[in-house]
Amino acid sequence: MDDQANLMLRRWEDRAELPLLAASLLFLAGYAVSVLAHGDPILQDIALAVIALSWLCFGVDYLVRRQLSGLGLWRFARTHWLDTLVLLLPLLRPLRVVKVYTAVQRRRDQPRYSLYARAITYAGLSAVLLGFSGALAVYQQERGAPGASIRTFGDALWWVCETLTTVGYGDVVPVTAGGRGIAVLLMVCGLALLGAVTGSFSSWLLAVFAREDEKRQQGRTGGEDGSGGPGK
Template identity: 85%
Template sequence: MDDPRNLRMQRWEDRTELPLLAASLLFLAGYAVIVLVHDTDPLVQNIALAVIALSWLCFGLDYAVRKQLSGLGLLRFTRTHWLDTIVLVLPLLRPLRLVKLYTAVQRRRDQPRLSLYARAITYAGLSALLLGFAGALAVYQQERGAPGASIRTFGDALWWACETLTTVGYGDVVPVTWQGRTIAVFLMACGLALLGAVTGSFSSWLIQVFTREDEEAPGK
């Protein structure tokens, strides 16, 4: 029999998944306004800050409720839910929670296998897009005024994020500040993980297709 605490946790996560996704997108939009239009009307800046604060409050409330539902102490909950803790402290990494959906989809045996692989690739691709945009914003904020910086426009930052996530690394634009390089390390690690998820799912799907074709071939 399932643990009642696990059932309550699952019900809570099912109910809050979409609202928290909306909150994370609002957070990203508010942060984009702060970074890209920092010299605009102060009223717009204040609204963006309010959106960011409200979204962060939603993340904190969700974290507190799930900690309470788990029945675990704070330290143990933090250790066992390390990804949630990271994205609470650094909300720009919120898209990483989509990677957890990738694992959840793999456990759903009642869905057709092709649909499963397609969903996994979709979740990983969406995570890459959101992380790339968030990483570009963050590194642009840190680099645009730094002495000797090669990332001087948001276009440069987007190009750098694409290079980093795909692990290509041409080296034509690179962060020069320690904050920018720290962001680069996170983005490289996320890029490797997401590429692994996509290529692993695609390879598994190909193996399934080839196996099915062999089984259906004449004479077998």
């Protein structure tokens, strides 16, 4: 991809960021209504329409970015595997925080505390959104299943908190194949987000300590070279 195509792609991504964020929230809201209001056919139809419209926005963005990249569809899918995965499973859109964390790692030589704070904030918000999405998904799979211990949405939220924090009390567990697949994804994502937060926070602390050491060394050098010696 040449410089011109890369510039056009970056401009598109910058402009599409907020609309895609709104579409993501609409998708999550529509999915929540479709799961929690499963007994109301009118709300179900509205929720499905919102989900379809949001998914259409994701698809248009994916195709536009593929076109601007100048790559073939298969090559673009392989080189942008995270975007492809998010397109297929929109509930995983919070995983795009990986790009923010990668940007932080690339700028370790010139740390900006606002960037560290942004990465931690994005990771925390992604954990909340991913947890809520996972609770909805596992509740949809588990409700009404024979022998299920996750019978209410409250049970699903409690189970997600246990899973993302790697506590795992075992009082509520998924029993269906779909629920266990969601559990595996949440475990992997929980570890990744936890690593992003701890890594960014550790890098920030190291940068602070290095700056303090540098100031201390400069203070000692200034004291030795200053006017503290005997005058003429």
